[in-house]
Amino acid sequence: MKSFYLLLIFSFLGGALIACIPPYRRLLHFPADILKGVLAASAAHFLVGTPVSLTTAGFGLMAGNYLFPYPRRSEKKMYGAIAGLLLFMAPDLFLLLLLWAFIIYLSGHNIVEDILMWFYLILPYLMVITGKSDAYIIFSAFVFSTTLMGNFEKLENGFRSLTEKAGWSFYSNYKLSLSPLWRRRIRWSGCLLFVFLMVMGFLLNRYVYRGFGMQVDLFRKGPEQVKIIALTFDDGPNPRFTPQILEILAEEQVEATFFMVGKHVDKYPHIARMVAKAGHEIGNHTYSHANLLQASPQRITKEIEQAEEAIFNATGIRPYLFRPPRGLYNTTVMDESRARGYTIVLWSLSSKDWLELRDVDIINGILSNAGNGDIILFHDSGNLIRSQGGERLTMVRSLKPIIQGLKEQGYDFVTITEMLVISGLSGDI
Numbered sequence: 001m002k003s004f005y006l007l008l009i010f011s012f013l014g015g016a017l018i019a020c021i022p023p024y025r026r027l028l029h030f031p032a033d034i035l036k037g038v039l040a041a042s043a044a045h046f047l048v049g050t051p052v053s054l055t056t057a058g059f060g061l062m063a064g065n066y067l068f069p070y071p072r073r074s075e076k077k078m079y080g081a082i083a084g085l086l087l088f089m090a091p092d093l094f095l096l097l098l099l100w101a102f103i104i105y106l107s108g109h110n111i112v113e114d115i116l117m118w119f120y121l122i123l124p125y126l127m128v129i130t131g132k133s134d135a136y137i138i139f140s141a142f143v144f145s146t147t148l149m150g151n152f153e154k155l156e157n158g159f160r161s162l163t164e165k166a167g168w169s170f171y172s173n174y175k176l177s178l179s180p181l182w183r184r185r186i187r188w189s190g191c192l193l194f195v196f197l198m199v200m201g202f203l204l205n206r207y208v209y210r211g212f213g214m215q216v217d218l219f220r221k222g223p224e225q226v227k228i229i230a231l232t233f234d235d236g237p238n239p240r241f242t243p244q245i246l247e248i249l250a251e252e253q254v255e256a257t258f259f260m261v262g263k264h265v266d267k268y269p270h271i272a273r274m275v276a277k278a279g280h281e282i283g284n285h286t287y288s289h290a291n292l293l294q295a296s297p298q299r300i301t302k303e304i305e306q307a308e309e310a311i312f313n314a315t316g317i318r319p320y321l322f323r324p325p326r327g328l329y330n331t332t333v334m335d336e337s338r339a340r341g342y343t344i345v346l347w348s349l350s351s352k353d354w355l356e357l358r359d360v361d362i363i364n365g366i367l368s369n370a371g372n373g374d375i376i377l378f379h380d381s382g383n384l385i386r387s388q389g390g391e392r393l394t395m396v397r398s399l400k401p402i403i404q405g406l407k408e409q410g411y412d413f414v415t416i417t418e419m420l421v422i423s424g425l426s427g428d429i
Helices: 002-020 022-026 029-047 051-067 079-089 091-106 112-121 123-129 134-150 152-165 180-208 242-252 262-267 269-277 297-315 331-339 359-367 393-408 416-422
Strands: 228-234 257-260 281-284 374-379
Touching: 002 029, 002 051, 029 051, 029 079, 051 079, 051 134, 079 091, 079 112, 079 134, 091 112, 091 123, 112 123, 112 134, 123 134, 228 242, 228 416, 242 269, 242 393, 257 262, 257 269, 262 269, 262 297, 269 281, 269 297, 281 297, 281 416, 297 331, 359 393, 374 393
Parallel strands: 228 257, 228 374, 257 281
Antiparallel strands: none
């Protein structure tokens, strides 16, 4: 996490301080903005090198640009800096941006800001249809909102002109304008919302991904008297990362437990069979990685049963271990799963790989905090919002050093079922 904090500070200062240089403010506005975005993205690649790190750099850059209290005659836009970030985030969309600008320039429109404004207004859509990371989609949505607020009056005038040409009189006498004061208030509200979401993310990591403590009806940790550890992997199977994980586990002669999402099993049944054939344990992680806290008993039952059938059809194994997505549960989830013979399994130590940390940070986090009976959480698929598409390469790179380091500390590796037996809870399964 230190790398992310450094990156956030670096990009924030870059967004704020460079803008104070007089030659930059007078002459080199757009080229310097592009360079600013490239430098922030380069720092993200150097310090971490994942989509979340690039997004962090982007948010820091925008915050430094909009929030730093230096005097200025007009509100400064971020079009160039975002273009520089886009070169690293999505090179294909950056090339599309250049093509877009070239075509519009040939049509006789040579105002750079207008060209980029329209591109950034459709950027979230482009990110979605090209299958980019959730982190990039979130960032592009923030870019969309700031672009919209910064050009609200221009867009409204353009819409009014079109409606007048089309003969739609209902809008010609109606004007919705936002004063600079209200635009600043809305932007500040957006920034405060972002800070709020960051705090909520921290609390999610602290209280959900580390757990609420022991519950009678949940299995979160094995016996502290025995030097054993269980490795678990959520959200798979995944054609890119799961085979690499299986190869490492085979090399180290370690068995693990994979909590699979049913729709991913339906999509990649051969990967699920690879996991089963290698002798690893398979658990149920719902069919669509749904949020079960808001679900009805019928929806919970359907999610569990569909995933069970998908796993059975692909592997011939009918799972009896259940892990609710993101570890979120309530009484209904517990009742519905146990009524179908499942043991709910959570974890006691998270790798935090969903944050897309550097491999060295994941390694240090596990090796310095592991204890007897720990159930360690990894992800071989998943994403920030969607159930797949996240970057798990740093986790894969960290796995072998983690296993070797834990072996050096004297730990033996077991599956969840073996840990239940050693804990004396095998009668519950």
